[in-house]
Amino acid sequence: MxxxxxxxxxxxxxxxxxxxxxxxxxxxxxxxxxxxxSGEGPFTVLAPTNDAFNKLPExxxxxxxxxxxxxxxxxxxxxxxxxxxxxxxxLISAIxxxxxxxxxxxxxxxxxxxxxxxxxxxxxDANGGKSTVVIADVAASNGVIHAIDSVVMPK
Numbered sequence: 001m002x003x004x005x006x007x008x009x010x011x012x013x014x015x016x017x018x019x020x021x022x023x024x025x026x027x028x029x030x031x032x033x034x035x036x037x038s039g040e041g042p043f044t045v046l047a048p049t050n051d052a053f054n055k056l057p058e059x060x061x062x063x064x065x066x067x068x069x070x071x072x073x074x075x076x077x078x079x080x081x082x083x084x085x086x087x088x089x090x091l092i093s094a095i096x097x098x099x100x101x102x103x104x105x106x107x108x109x110x111x112x113x114x115x116x117x118x119x120x121x122x123x124x125d126a127n128g129g130k131s132t133v134v135i136a137d138v139a140a141s142n143g144v145i146h147a148i149d150s151v152v153m154p155k
Contacts, residue, residue, distance in 0.1 A: 008141040010038045011045050018138075020147065023053040023061060030065045031074040041142035042085035044104075046112070046123060048151045049134070055150055078108035079125075079154040085143050088136035091121055110154040125152035 008014070012034055015021040024047055028034055037043065053061050064073045082104045086094075094102040095116050102114045113124040121133040131150035138145040 008139055010142045011041070011043060011140040011145060012037050014138060014140045014145060015045075015047060020049045020051075021047060023050045024048055027053075027061075027065065027073060027077055030067075031070055031077050033074060033077055036078075037081070037142075039142065042083075043107075043143035044082040044084060044086040045143065045145045046080045046082070046131070046133075046148050046152065047138075047145045048080065048131075049147050049149065052131070052148060052150050075108055075154055076151070079106045079110050079112075079152060080148075081107040082112075083107060087144055088121060088133070088146065092116065095121070106154075108154055112152060121146070123148060123152050126155040127153055129153055 009017065012025070012028060015028070016025050028037060037045070063069055064076065086104075091102065091114055095114055100115055103111050104114060105111055110126050115122045115124065117132075121136070123131045123133070125131070129150065129152055131148040131152050133146045134149045135147035138147065
């Protein structure tokens with residue numbers, strides 16, 4: 001039996017069903033973004049894996065998950081969300097058509113530069129930090145998820 005798009009869980013449901021995103025799901029809950037990311041969208045989520053969160057300096061995740069850090073956490077998380085559904089083929093085309101660099105506006109208000117390196121999509125954040133898409137095109141009912149190997153940070 002084929003799954004239709006409507007049978008897919010939303011972005012939060014897909015992430016919650018994947019053991020690689022337990023830190024991200026905890027962060028989305030702490031930042032009270034579940035309703036936002038369960039909305040109609042469509043959204044493209046550049047989703048840091050647990051390993052990506054583990055690369056942050058020790059204590060960073062614990063600090064961000066505290067209630068008093070909710071605003072900063074929400075800012076970091078929404079920096080990983082782009083309005084619209086951009087599957088990897090579309091991103092690669094946009095990068096290629098724009099001389100090797102395509103800038104996306106995030107829901108947070110900042111920008112992320114996308115480029116290609118050895119056929120992989122690379123994100124460069126506002127501070128020059130880099131992350132690589134490690135799993136592309138994870139479908140959700142309200143968009144698409146691309147797993148990334150480092151957390152990108154807004155200014």
